[in-house]
Amino acid sequence: MTEDKNRLHFIVKSWLLGQIISVIFLGTVLYLGVVNFIQSVIIGAISYIFSLLILRFFDHQIDFIVKKILKFLDGHKKMKSFILKHF
Secondary structure (H helix, E strand, O other), X not given: OHHHHHHHHHHHXXXXXXXXXXXXXXXXXXXXXXXXXXXXXXXXXXXXXXXXXXXXXXXXHHHHHHHHHHHHHHOOHHHHHHHHHHO
């Protein structure tokens, strides 16, 4: 059970990390209009650090979501094995 929880926790956290980074990056690019390579590297690094801080603050809620998802997936063995093996 612990291995499944750790794996699903990683999947959920990395998905959320990508979503937060993309929203911050897209918002910044829309605000600035045009960015070059150096600006995109700086914006990407700042977005990454900011998203890690956000995820750290909501770690308890992520654990709660993971437990709920595992409860749901316990009734759907094929879906659970597919998600945990392929993501």
